[in-house]
Amino acid sequence: AQSVAQPEDQVNVAEGNPLTVKCTYSVSGNPYLFWYVQYPNRGLQFLLKYITGDNLVKGSYGFEAEFNKSQTSFHLKKPSALVSDSALYFCAVWDMNRDDKIIFGKGTRLHILP
Amino acid sequence: DAGITQSPRHKVTETGTPVTLRCHQTENHRYMYWYRQDPGHGLRLIHYSYGVKDTDKGEVSDGYSVSRSKTEDFLLTLESATSSQTSVYFCAISEGLANTGELFFGEGSRLTVL
Numbered sequence: 483a484q485s486v487a488q489p490e491d492q493v494n495v496a497e498g499n500p501l502t503v504k505c506t507y508s509v510s511g512n513p514y515l516f517w518y519v520q521y522p523n524r525g526l527q528f529l530l531k532y533i534t535g536d537n538l539v540k541g542s543y544g545f546e547a548e549f550n551k552s553q554t555s556f557h558l559k560k561p562s563a564l565v566s567d568s569a570l571y572f573c574a575v576w577d578m579n580r581d582d583k584i585i586f587g588k589g590t591r592l593h594i595l596p
Numbered sequence: 597d598a599g600i601t602q603s604p605r606h607k608v609t610e611t612g613t614p615v616t617l618r619c620h621q622t623e624n625h626r627y628m629y630w631y632r633q634d635p636g637h638g639l640r641l642i643h644y645s646y647g648v649k650d651t652d653k654g655e656v657s658d659g660y661s662v663s664r665s666k667t668e669d670f671l672l673t674l675e676s677a678t679s680s681q682t683s684v685y686f687c688a689i690s691e692g693l694a695n696t697g698e699l700f701f702g703e704g705s706r707l708t709v710l
Contacts, residue, residue, distance in 0.1 A: 488638075516698075525600075525686055525701030526639070572638060583654065584699060586631075588638035 484509040484577040488587035495563045496595050503558040503590045505573030514576040515556040516584065517547055519569050526572060532556060543567070563594045599623050600702040602687050608708045615674040617705050619687030621667075627690040628670040629699065630654075630662065632683040639686065645670055677709045 486507045495501040507513055514533050518526040530541025537549045547558045556573060573587040599622030609615055619628060629644040631654075641654030643662040651662050659681060661673045674681055684706050688699040 518699075523704075525703050526688075526699070527701070528698045531698065583641055583644060583652075584629075585641065585655070586639040588636065 484513075484575050484583075484585050486573050486575045486585055486587040488571075488573055488590045490590050491588075492591045492593065494593045494595060497565055498562055501558075501560050501563045501567070501592065501594075503571050503573075503592060505556045505558065505587060506554050507556060507573070507575045508554060509575055509577040511577050515547075515549060516574040516576070517541065517545070517556075517558050518572045518574060518586075520572065520589075521569050529558070529571075565594045565596050568592055568594045600687060600689055600700060602685075602702040602705045604705060605703065606706050608710065609677055610710050611678055612676050615677050615707065615709075617672040617685055617687075617707070619670045619672070619689075619702060621670075621689050623689060623700070624667060625689040625691050625700075626667075627692060628664065629688040629690070630660075630670070630672045631686045631688065632656065633686060633704070634683050642672065642685075674707075677707075679709050681707065682709045683707060 516531045517529040519529050520526045529545050530539050532539045532549045540546045545560050549556050570589050570591050572589045574584045576584045601620045603618045630642040631639045633639050640656045642660050645651045645664040663671045684704045686704050687702040690699050
């Protein structure tokens with residue numbers, strides 16, 4: 483069965499510093515990997531995805547993520563954090579050899595400190 | 597923003613009563629999903645639909661049923677609500693994960709079962 487783990491419930495980063503939000507996954511086949519962001523009292527918004535190709539994927543709002551097949555990881559990164567990046571971030575995985583179900587992690591709350 | 601409307605947005609009900617949540621889309625997307633969001637659990641898939649009258653179970657389907665009689669509407673029913681079903685429910689739509697690899701989310705429906 484496919485699964486995704488976000489080992490940190492919360493990450494605190496000073497504004498201007500680089501940030502990393504961690505994600506590891508488990509699938510039996512080839513993974514599609516996603517990052518979504520949720521602002522207070524809103525639905526989730528798509529940030530970026532990895533399907534195939536370059537291991538470094540660029541997405542919205544200056545975020546990027548690095549796919550590492552050997553470590554089964556897909557960490558979200560940003561070179562310089564903004565206070566407005568404070569939100570709840572979800573990693574998700576889809577096993578493309580199975581049905582159309584995306585499985586989400588438990589989420590990581592990102593606090594950017596001014 | 598994708599045209600997804602969830603109703604009601606807020607509902608308080610009593611244990612044992614039936615509840616129906618509605619998701620309406622104007623995008624003509626084939627796939628529709630119901631997730632619930634709970635602290636410490638992230639997003640968990642309840643049911644999803646891959647076409648009119650075609651549905652399948654997700655991770656936490658017990659106590660829930662769904663129906664999709666039209667492309668644009670996906671209903672989630674709690675036949676006899678329990679306190680453990682107090683949650684925020686999100687509807688999502690997709691053209692197909694193999695096509696765009698992206699889910700579009702509604703704004704959520706907050707359900708409280710007393």
